[in-house]
Every structure is written in C-alpha cells, then in structure tokens.
Amino acid sequence: MRVAGRVFFAPMTGVSDLPFRRAASKLGAAYVATEMVACDSFARGRPDVVRRAAVGEGLPLMVIQLVGREPHWLAKGAALAEAAGADIIDINMGCPAKEVTGALSGSALMRDLDLAESLIAVAVNATKRPVTLKMRLGWDEQSKNAPELAARAEQAGIKAITVHGRTRQQFYNGRADWSAVAAVKAATKLPVIVNGDVTDETSAREALRLSGADAIMIGRGCYGRPWIARSIDAALQTGNKIREPDLTERLTIALDHLADSLRFYGDNMGLRIFRKHLGWYIEHSPLPMSHETRRAARAQLCRLDSATAVEAALTALWNEDAIAA
Secondary structure (H helix, E strand, O other), X not given: OOOOOXXXXXXXXXXXXXXXXXXXXXXXXXXXXXXXXXXXXXXXXXXXXXXXXXXXXXXXXXXXXXXXXXXXXXXXXXXXXXXXXXXXEEEEEOOOXXXXXXXXXXXXHHHOHHHHHHHHHHHHHOOOOOEEEEEEOOOOOOOOOHXXXXXXXXXXXXXXXXXXXXXXXHOOOOOOOHHHXXXXXXXXXXXXXXXXXXXXXXXXXXXXXXXXXOEEEEOHHHOOOOOHHHHHHHHHHHOOOOOOXXXXXXXXXXXXXXXHHHHHHOHHHXXXXXXXXXXXXHHOOXXXXXXXXXXXXXXXXXXXXXXXXXXXXXXHHHXXXXXXX
16 A cells, blocks of 8 residues: 655644544645554443544545554454554554553563564454554664564564654653664665654655655644645655645634534533644744743633633634734
C-alpha cells in the first residue's frame, strides 16, 4: 500500500483522536494515526480504548496504532484493528511514558529485541493488513540498537519503519538526532520515516537530508496546526515556503474542530477534551498580541464551561485582534 505524500501525522495519546484526525484529513493530511491503543484493553472492550480506535467517515486512510507486550493480546489487537477497518496497523515500540515502559511496553521493548521481534511476527501473522513499526534510536546512549531492530523487523514482515531521533531516556529533551536515523535507513530496504522536531519546511528538508529517510512524521509540531502536514508536503514538492491559513481560516478550523469534538464525545466531555486544542489554536495563532496577553486569553477561554461561551469568546478574540491589526 502506498501512502500519498511524504508528511505524516504521528499517533499521539490525548491528541490524535477522531475529531483531530477528521480535521487534519479535511485539511489535506494523507496519514493520521490513532492514539495509542492498548491491545489487552481493546480486546476486553474497554470503552475509552475502543473509542481511540474509532473509524470515522471522511478519512482517506485508517491507521490504528497498537501497544502491548503479550503475544496473545498483540495478535488479538491486530485482528480487532483489521475488523475495525484499519488500512494499516502500527506497532508502538517508541513510547517513553513511564506508565507504558513500566509495563514493559513501548520503548521498553527495545531492551529485549528477541521479544520485540516475536511480537512483530505475531502481529504480522494475525492480519492481512500491512503492519508498520514506530520506535526510537534505542533505550539510552549506550544501546542505540534501532538499526538491528529495523533489520529484524524487516525479516518478520514489517512494511515500513518510523524512527524518532531520540533515545527513550531522552524523552523529549534536547534535539532529535536526524543523522542517527541514517543508520536505520542503511540497515533495511524498507521505507523509513524520520520523526522528531519537524515543525516547518526548513526542518523537514534538513531531517530528510540528514537521515536519508523517505518521509517525515510530525508529532508536537501539529499542535494547533492540523493543516501543517499538507502545507509542508506542498512546500517540499514545490520548493516554496509553506502556506499557513489566515486568521479567518484558522477561526473556522478551530470552531469546526470544537463542533466535531462535541458531537463525538458529548458536550461536557467534548469541551473538556477540546481545551488542549483550544489553547494551542490561540498559542500558535498570528494574532497581534503580546505573550502575556496571549497567555491570559488562553487561560480565560480554557476556563469557560460551556461550548457556546467558548465559541463566542473565541470569535470575539479573533475579531477584536484582527481589527486591531
């Protein structure tokens, strides 16, 4: 299966839910993965986990990311993901969160490549869908074993590999080492996707140059910018600067995203979950205001307890500052 373009959105817990994925897809993103889905909880039907794997209309591609360390549950999760409509199933061996690595999942699996390889093989054999892998450079500076895991993953049937250019012990500190991803590219014939610290066309081009990767994956760079995958992709193709939406377009995007969140979760939960996105839309907007004023506006709007109030306040903020500009 070929994915259009060279810029993908990463699976992000608490971020890449269905409303976000629909917003990003509407704005031209070709690949937006689900939040990380725990295989055992998915198989047991835990409602919040099942909701993470929700398939929605209007998505060009359905990518479900799974995490787990027990072969039985990973096989079950892969089969359920296929049944749910996944076009691609991604295995998480890169999450650095303590609650994930403490359960010996995510990037903790890079400390046991035999187990990691066996889990990959189980997932590949449990589905007819292409299975991909997301990982880090290694657990720490002394064990950057991503090239070896990539080679093993290829032998086990993985179809593409994403590498975040940090070790687990770095979490998100320092800068992503894009050049270190080149060793993974050299170790496999599979498509390699470089991830970490890509936020614009300049960082995208540099990440591709240093890593030799085939594509890039954007994580935190998409906060408040669900259009950025398409914008960077277009810039890579044309050699031009990225085009970002103007103020009016951004307000429409934010309000549509809010409305979809309310429909999907219900009013109370939908607003609560949307607040982080609301803050990012304000933080990354080109509104002509000082840092202190922006921070105060963000705090004020995120304290509102009704969607109607949020919509009115956000519209007023946009209009007042657009006029001031």
